[in-house]
Amino acid sequence: YKFREEMVDLIKKIIKEIQKLEQQKQLKIEKRNQLDKEINIMNLRLKELKKLRESLMNNQQIDDLTKIYKFDTAKWLIDEKLDENKTGQKILFVFKLKGLEEVYKQEGSHRGDKLVKEMSDFISMNFKNIDILGRVDQDEFVCFVNHMMSKELAYVRKEELLRIFSQKKLSDISENMDLQIGYCRTCETVNYEKMYQAAKKMLTK
Secondary structure, three states: OHHHHHHHHHHHHHHHHHHHHHHHHHHHHHHHHHHHHHHHHHHHHHHHHHHHHHHHHHHHOEOOOOOOEEHHHHHHHHHHHHHHOOOOOEEEEEEEEEOHHHHHHHHOHHHHHHHHHHHHHHHHHOOOOOOEEEEEEOOEEEEEEOOOOOHHHHHHHHHHHHHHHHHHOOOOOOOOOEEEEEEEEEOOOOOHHHHHHHHHHOOEO
16 A cells, blocks of 8 residues: 555656646747747848848949949948858959050040940849949959859850950940959858959959
8 A cells, every 4th residue: 555655656746747847848949939039030120121231332332433332332242242151152253444544544534434334334234133243443343243153154254245345345445445354263261352362363355
């Protein structure tokens, strides 16, 4: 009889402990669910704020002549994308208008500005809206490819742009003007400056 009482007491203790653990488990689940909801709310808010920030920057950091990003804004946006994608594929193109300085000197600012604007439009038309395009110097532009592009396609794109430029000369481009294109493709953790310098080393006609 005493043994039975001890067994009953033990079973009661076990049941009580089970109930206690079940309650603690439920509280943890509820807290976790609440935490997940809070994290989701924060993520949505961060997305809204980033969208608002980019919208404000678009209005304030656009080059007046070309209507693309100024250097500081382009660099900042590209660095942000690189930080989000540390080990994935990344491609940065650099475009240089060789001879532009001479055009400004010999043919005037109106002529030089016209060619810069045409060059900006030419690059913009050959990349996607989601790509980050910036004017980083008087005669230099960059384009960060913000979509999937293979190494082979990057090379083809470069050669195609050089071919089109050579054929069209945009409109009536000066004979002394040439387009040079270089690009950097990497899956390493890098920043804008490192990609830019690597792409500049690949500049070629």
